[in-house]
Amino acid sequence: MVQMDEIQRRLIREVADLHKVPEGAYNFRANGELAGRQSTKNIEITGKEDKSGIDIRIKDGTKNESVHIPVVLSESGHKETVYNDFYVGEDCDVLIVAGCGIDNCGSQDSEHDGIHRFFIGKNSKVKYVEKHYGSGDGSGKRILNPVTEVYMEENSAMEMEMVQIKGVDSTKRETLAELKAGARMVVQERLMTHGVQEAYSIYDVRLNGDGSSADVVSRSVARDKSYQKLDLCVLGNAVCSGHTECDSIIMDEGRILAVPSLEANNVDAMLVHEAAIGKIAGEQLNKLMTLGLTEQEAEEQIINGFLK
Amino acid sequence: MLELKNLSFGVEGNDIIRDLTLTVPDGRFVVITGPNGGGKSTLAKLIAGIEKPLSGQIILNGTDITDYSITERAKSGIAFAFQQPVRFKGLNVFDLLRIAAGKKLSVSEACQYLSEVGLCAKDYIDREVNASLSGGELKRIEIATVLARNASVCVFDEPEAGIDLWSFRNLTRIFENMRKNEEGRTIIIISHQERILNIADEIVVLADGKVKEQGPKDEIYPKLAGSELAEEPCGRLA
Ligand SMILES: Nc1ncnc2c1ncn2[C@@H]1O[C@H](COP(=O)(O)OP(=O)(O)O)[C@@H](O)[C@H]1O
Ligand SMILES: [Mg+2]
Numbered sequence: 001m002v003q004m005d006e007i008q009r010r011l012i013r014e015v016a017d018l019h020k021v022p023e024g025a026y027n028f029r030a031n032g033e034l035a036g037r038q039s040t041k042n043i044e045i046t047g048k049e050d051k052s053g054i055d056i057r058i059k060d061g062t063k064n065e066s067v068h069i070p071v072v073l074s075e076s077g078h079k080e081t082v083y084n085d086f087y088v089g090e091d092c093d094v095l096i097v098a099g100c101g102i103d104n105c106g107s108q109d110s111e112h113d114g115i116h117r118f119f120i121g122k123n124s125k126v127k128y129v130e131k132h133y134g135s136g137d138g139s140g141k142r143i144l145n146p147v148t149e150v151y152m153e154e155n156s157a158m159e160m161e162m163v164q165i166k167g168v169d170s171t172k173r174e175t176l177a178e179l180k181a182g183a184r185m186v187v188q189e190r191l192m193t194h195g196v197q198e199a200y201s202i203y204d205v206r207l208n209g210d211g212s213s214a215d216v217v218s219r220s221v222a223r224d225k226s227y228q229k230l231d232l233c234v235l236g237n238a239v240c241s242g243h244t245e246c247d248s249i250i251m252d253e254g255r256i257l258a259v260p261s262l263e264a265n266n267v268d269a270m271l272v273h274e275a276a277i278g279k280i281a282g283e284q285l286n287k288l289m290t291l292g293l294t295e296q297e298a299e300e301q302i303i304n305g306f307l308k
Numbered sequence: 309m310l311e312l313k314n315l316s317f318g319v320e321g322n323d324i325i326r327d328l329t330l331t332v333p334d335g336r337f338v339v340i341t342g343p344n345g346g347g348k349s350t351l352a353k354l355i356a357g358i359e360k361p362l363s364g365q366i367i368l369n370g371t372d373i374t375d376y377s378i379t380e381r382a383k384s385g386i387a388f389a390f391q392q393p394v395r396f397k398g399l400n401v402f403d404l405l406r407i408a409a410g411k412k413l414s415v416s417e418a419c420q421y422l423s424e425v426g427l428c429a430k431d432y433i434d435r436e437v438n439a440s441l442s443g444g445e446l447k448r449i450e451i452a453t454v455l456a457r458n459a460s461v462c463v464f465d466e467p468e469a470g471i472d473l474w475s476f477r478n479l480t481r482i483f484e485n486m487r488k489n490e491e492g493r494t495i496i497i498i499s500h501q502e503r504i505l506n507i508a509d510e511i512v513v514l515a516d517g518k519v520k521e522q523g524p525k526d527e528i529y530p531k532l533a534g535s536e537l538a539e540e541p542c543g544r545l546a
Contacts, residue, residue, distance in 0.1 A: 219398075281394070283394045284394050287393075290381075291404070301407065305400075305403060
């Protein structure tokens with residue numbers, strides 16, 4: 001029942017690694033229209049009445065199930081704001097795969113602004129994978145401005161993998177999280193910008209409950225004349241531990257501004273930040289060249305590994 | 309045959325290698341020793357192409373490779389194990405071995421290289437070559453990448469550094485095996501280690517950027533024994 005053309009299928013493959021209709025629950029959205037939806041016994045997906053978007057409700061105790069909600073835009077000039085809310089019950093263990101692919105061959109800007117909210121119940125474990133990808137050689141921009149809000153109940157765990165490494169002209173990503181006691185969040189962000197692309201990535205993680213923890217790691221590469229601003233903030237309001245890390249490679253005339261910040265409002269908050277920006281180390285290139293790679297091949301291996 | 313002819317190198321007016329001439333025939337096992345700061349690592353980098361000489365020539369099997377890039381030298385059969393191995397965020401041990409082999413590498417082949425340097429392959433093959441590895445582990449992986457290259461001229465810069473006492477015998481065995489497996493392979497090792505000096509065909513003493521002594525092991529070694537240039541493993545720990 002999923003209806004899409006070849007371009008749309010290709011985008012889906014890029015953002016969701018999907019070659020066929022996935023098992024479990026899914027919702028496919030193409031150029032603002034529903035292209036396929038399936039709920040399961042434990043995972044119910046319904047469209048919103050008042051605005052564009054869906055509600056995903058996952059029953060207590062749902063384990064080893066997945067939800068795929070890819071979005072594709074292949075029509076130049078299409079702009080949309082979509083609200084998706086995830087209500088994850090207690091004691092769940094689920095995988096959520098989101099992602100947006102834009103193909104813009106036309107002259108008008110295409111834009112997808114996805115606002116995702118996660119309400120994660122006690123003791124639940126969620127793995128969230130989000131990939132953003134752009135293609136097409138039109139002069140119209142490909143714009144993605146995701147907002148992700150995560151509200152974590154006691155002893156829940158959220159692992160987020162956010163990847164944007166190709167073809168998105170302009171992005172502003174905001175991630176907000178609030179953690180109750182014993183909740184744990186791990187974020188791995190991978191970002192690469194080319195040409196004159198701009199990317200802003202903002203994290204605001206609040207450790208509100210005793211024993212909560214967050215580990216936010218962003219690795220990024222800015223090539224050509226692209227620009228990135230990385231703003232990682234962790235607040236410790238309890239007996240908690242937080243770690244943030246921005247690790248960036250600049251190439252060509254790329255520019256990166258890393259603005260790490262930590263705020264401790266409790267004497268037992270343990271917060272650490274690490275940040276490094278630099279070009280590829282000459283000795284790394286040398287080593288790979290002594291193994292027979294050309295300078296360019298060496299560079300590719302280093303970048304690919306770094307963003308893996 | 310590797311010929312270094314009247315090589316000179318310096319940085320900002322400081323001479324590091326001075327008019328150095330050295331010939332290493334095919335299949336020879338040469339150990340270069342000498343005081344710290346004598347120019348040994350610099351000489352190795354000149355051979356690998358990481359540094360370019362100010363004057364002089366480097367000739368490999370009759371071809372002048374002085375102007376070859378690092379990559380071209382690697383492709384002509386030169387392999388080099390760094391004194392200080394480089395760390396890579398995101399590349400794992402298997403990636404490095406695969407790149408070194410320059411072809412599709414099976415996991416079992418990669419494991420062989422690792423076992424040879426005394427690392428339990430299954431624990432290391434997926435490890436990132438980053439700061440989580442100890443100095444000694446990195447050194448062994450560095451040696452494994454040279455083994456994987458299967459090159460005709462192999463240069464090792466102080467391979468013993470960071471390797472514990474237990475594995476000295478294994479280290480010398482690696483070099484002996486390398487020779488056994490390929491008759492014509494030239495091995496150049498920079499070392500202060502008595503047991504490594506002991507298995508050399510020829511010893512070169514490098515000091516002040518010049519060859520101070522050169523000759524068969526039996527001739528040079530007795531002159532070094534007991535001096536600080538030939539260290540026993542225990543001496544290092546003291
Ligand atoms: N890139 C460099 N810039 C400045 N001085 C250098 C550089 N490389 C080596 N040297 C100097 O050259 C001398 C020889 O160094 P090196 O080749 O590392 O000696 P060895 O390996 O024998 O200990 C030392 O005095 C060292 O400080
Ligand atoms: Mg040295």
